[in-house]
Amino acid sequence: MIYKNSPLPIYYQLEEAIKKAIHTHQLMPGEMIPSEREYTEKYKISRMTVRQAITNLVNDGYLYRQRGIGTFVTHQKIVQPLQGLTSFSEDMLARGLEPSTRVISLSEIKAELDLAAKLEVEAGTPILELKRVRLADHLPMSLETAYLSKVLSGGLTEEMAFSSIYSHAEKTFGLKIQFGRQSIEASVAQKIEAEMLEVAEGAPVLRIERISRLETNKPFEVAKSVYRADRYQLTIDMERER
Ligand code: GLP
Known part of the structure; x- marks a missing residue:
């Protein structure tokens, strides 16, 4: 769930939601995550916000991008x-x-x-x-x-x-x-x-x-x-x- 009235920024809430999906194995290593559009529609949030959350998770090593294909869950090192x-x-x-x-x-x-x-x-x-x-x-x-x-x-x-x-x-x-x-x-x-x-x-x-x-x-x-x-x-x- 994403709470629009929460003091926590929306991009941060989405980051936490994706991390939780990884930790609970709803998203498996090597699996492609839903597209920006899917997140936008699911949570009724802007594409910019989704992009920011995903970029942060890429920078933190949780996800990696494959150009032209999509964004995937990183394998454990x-x-x-x-x-x-x-x-x-x-x-x-x-x-x-x-x-x-x-x-x-x-x-x-x-x-x-x-x-x-x-x-x-x-x-x-x-x-x-x-x-x-x-x-x-x-x-x-x-x-x-x-x-x-x-x-x-x-x-x-x-x-x-x-x-x-x-x-x-x-x-x-x-x-x-x-x-x-x-x-x-x-x-x-x-x-x-x-x-x-x-x-x-x-x-x-x-x-x-x-x-x-x-x-x-x-x-x-x-x-x-x-x-x-x-x-x-x-x-x-x-x-x-x-
Ligand atoms: C590691 C070393 C290599 C070595 C290899 C041998 O990967 N970096 O220098 O050749 O192990 O592995 P294996 O015995 O499985 O062929």
Whole structure:
């Protein structure tokens, strides 16, 4: 209900009504909300007021707009701790989400200087390049390009790449992935990335580069990933140094 005589502004009341519909699951994540016109007619309020309420909810992250289509309820973000070296599949399963993968390509390339240095191989050494879209409950979360040393992961097949490569490395190849270093940068999705991640070109993303190493300290992978910023929140526990 919207009370016209209430001291609370009408746009605020509508915001609260939409938030309530989200919290009580009348509007589900990913669902398109009614149009501005429908709200206008339902509550007998002006279109400007409806627009203001919706814009506020978009700015607060409750809703997102898809140009030319409509406004949708945002999916809850994955809260990802930065401590611990885990795989995508482990992360999603731990949250009760179903991980899946679209393999875009698995090919052999020659390591150029920068990659070779990171993988600690000679420049020009053949390495594997694996490009995948990772999904949780069928929704694209990230686009990952992993560069893997052939000596360690030469047996990796496309079929294996549809599931967890960490699990295959450990169970099939007997490797022990132990250490990792990750860097995270804010960025925007380029055209092709946007298509694969099913977001608008220019949508906010996080570029994450990970180098993971075996217990012997040998680099196992250099992974360059593009994560949807609307799907991830990264957290870290801190302790004050005394
Ligand atoms: C994360 C990391 C990647 C790693 C992947 C392995 O997403 N950012 O660097 O390649 O996990 O995931 P999985 O074992 O599910 O293939």
